[in-house]
Amino acid sequence: MATPPSLLIQDSRTRRVFDVPIHNGTIRAMDLRQIKEGPDDFGMMTYDPAFQNTASCRSAITYIDGDKGILRYRGYPIEQLAEQCSFLEVAYLLLEGELPTQAHLAHWRDEVTHHTMLHETTKKFLEGFRYDAHPMAMFISTVAALSSVYDDARNVLDPAARRRQVLRLIGKVPTIAAYTYRHSLGLPYVYPDNDLSYTANFMNMLWKMVEPRYVAHPALTKALDILFILHADHEQNCSTNVMRSVGSSQADPFVSVAAAAAALSGPLHGGANEEVLKMLAVIGSKDNVPAYVKQVKEGHGKLMGFGHRVYKNFDPRARIIKWAAEQVFEVTGPNRMQEVALELERIALNDEYFIQRKLYPNVDFYSGIMYQAMGFQPELFTVLFAIPRTVGWLAQWQEMIVDPEQKIARPRQVYTGAPEREFVPIEMRTLVTSAAR
Numbered sequence: 001m002a003t004p005p006s007l008l009i010q011d012s013r014t015r016r017v018f019d020v021p022i023h024n025g026t027i028r029a030m031d032l033r034q035i036k037e038g039p040d041d042f043g044m045m046t047y048d049p050a051f052q053n054t055a056s057c058r059s060a061i062t063y064i065d066g067d068k069g070i071l072r073y074r075g076y077p078i079e080q081l082a083e084q085c086s087f088l089e090v091a092y093l094l095l096e097g098e099l100p101t102q103a104h105l106a107h108w109r110d111e112v113t114h115h116t117m118l119h120e121t122t123k124k125f126l127e128g129f130r131y132d133a134h135p136m137a138m139f140i141s142t143v144a145a146l147s148s149v150y151d152d153a154r155n156v157l158d159p160a161a162r163r164r165q166v167l168r169l170i171g172k173v174p175t176i177a178a179y180t181y182r183h184s185l186g187l188p189y190v191y192p193d194n195d196l197s198y199t200a201n202f203m204n205m206l207w208k209m210v211e212p213r214y215v216a217h218p219a220l221t222k223a224l225d226i227l228f229i230l231h232a233d234h235e236q237n238c239s240t241n242v243m244r245s246v247g248s249s250q251a252d253p254f255v256s257v258a259a260a261a262a263a264l265s266g267p268l269h270g271g272a273n274e275e276v277l278k279m280l281a282v283i284g285s286k287d288n289v290p291a292y293v294k295q296v297k298e299g300h301g302k303l304m305g306f307g308h309r310v311y312k313n314f315d316p317r318a319r320i321i322k323w324a325a326e327q328v329f330e331v332t333g334p335n336r337m338q339e340v341a342l343e344l345e346r347i348a349l350n351d352e353y354f355i356q357r358k359l360y361p362n363v364d365f366y367s368g369i370m371y372q373a374m375g376f377q378p379e380l381f382t383v384l385f386a387i388p389r390t391v392g393w394l395a396q397w398q399e400m401i402v403d404p405e406q407k408i409a410r411p412r413q414v415y416t417g418a419p420e421r422e423f424v425p426i427e428m429r430t431l432v433t434s435a436a437r
């Protein structure tokens with residue numbers, strides 16, 4: 001039998017050699033703890049700020065190849081899923097691991113649909129926000145508030161209880177999102193219409209006024225379904241890392257999703273799509289693009305919607321979104337922001353500064369102008385990211401809960417603070433100057 005691959009590590013401090021097994025192209029960090037300088041030494045650790053080269057888990061959900069621009073959900077290429085599936089079909093795939101049969105999908109859609117309503121007390125909770133509260137802050141708080149409604153949510157080790165919370169969260173996040181929008185406009189809430197598809201119902205809850213039934217343009221509901229599919233999961237991104245970490249303490253899935261959404265709200269992560277639109281508005285016209293790009297190259301700000309920790313060639317989702325945006329613009333009419341975005345992309349893709357740093361349009365670059373053309377306000381963009389990503393967070397959460405290798409997440413540190421020192425009574429203390437710190 002072939003000898004399993006291993007890493008031979010020689011410690012120059014002790015001259016000792018260690019044979020560390022290699023599994024799936026990685027070594028187990030705990031296998032390094034045997035490397036010690038002396039008997040009292042704690043043992044070797046790895047130091048990896050922002051986890052740039054650390055695998056925190058084994059996962060079978062999403063595969064990304066950043067150099068080849070590959071993204072697959074449970075082995076299926078994102079391009080095929082975006083073209084041929086509905087969002088709920090992809091949600092089933094991510095959570096269950098297989099594409100649903102017709103019967104499975106019908107039952108799944110029925111189960112999710114019957115969890116779209118919010119408890120009336122939750123609506124009152126939402127009414128407590130100021131009229132101009134940011135929808136993402138309202139979304140995060142209201143999802144967390146659901147933790148106070150469902151006592152069984154804490155039974156995270158019970159598969160049936162987990163499934164009930166999964167259905168509740170997937171069913172309710174569009175309702176919460178729509179309510180935050182209606183609240184900001186002082187409009188009455190629109191109750192879910194369970195005869196509509198997931199995305200058509202969401203648009204109904206956003207935009208129905210006094211007509212008997214809101215009828216969304218089919219090209220726009222299809223475009224939103226595609227956007228939801230593209231945003232559903234993305235392996236161990238910042239917010240998913242939070243979902244796994246908070247969930248690892250066996251906190252309930254409502255507060256875990258709220259924590260993950262809080263991470264997503266950052267401008268370097270899911271908040272980027274709102275920042276892209278602000279950036280395009282500041283640029284104003286395609287003629288101003290060269291001057292703006294010059295400022296970025298001089299270190300004044302970033303090109304929002306560009307760059308990615310994993311994709312170093314192109315984000316496959318950006319290509320699909322660009323195509324979907326063109327379908328939307330055909331319905332909604334020519335879009336000045338699109339002109340600015342196309343010019344910015346053309347210039348940046350040919351500029352050595354961005355090429356050298358492997359900065360290409362990411363998922364957020366085109367989604368913002370597409371959402372705006374569809375009638376969404378920029379403040380709602382990150383909420384639109386959180387709705388589908390709730391499925392990915394939940395799929396990753398349940399995979400973590402049942403993973404025998406996982407336990408409560410608790411990283412180590414490299415201590416750089418003061419060595420032990422004697423306590424100083426307050427009357428003997430002098431002002432510590434910054435130099436002395």
Ligand code: SDX
Nearest residue numbers: 234237268269270272302303304305306307308309357362
């Ligand atoms: C998402 O992880 C995921 O999968 C996330 C996501 C998902 O689906 O969950 O894909 C969603 O978050 C997409 C990214 C959205 N964010 C943005 O568009 C914000 C702008 N982009 C950046 O802030 C940045 O590119 C990140 C945060 C996305 C990635 O940052 P990294 O990998 O830590 O790269 P870095 O910050 O170390 O940058 C490397 C160099 C630096 O220059 P130098 O200091 O070496 O000179 O590139 C520069 C950076 O200054 N740089 C940029 C830039 N992004 C990086 N310069 C200008 N414009 C940018 N957008």
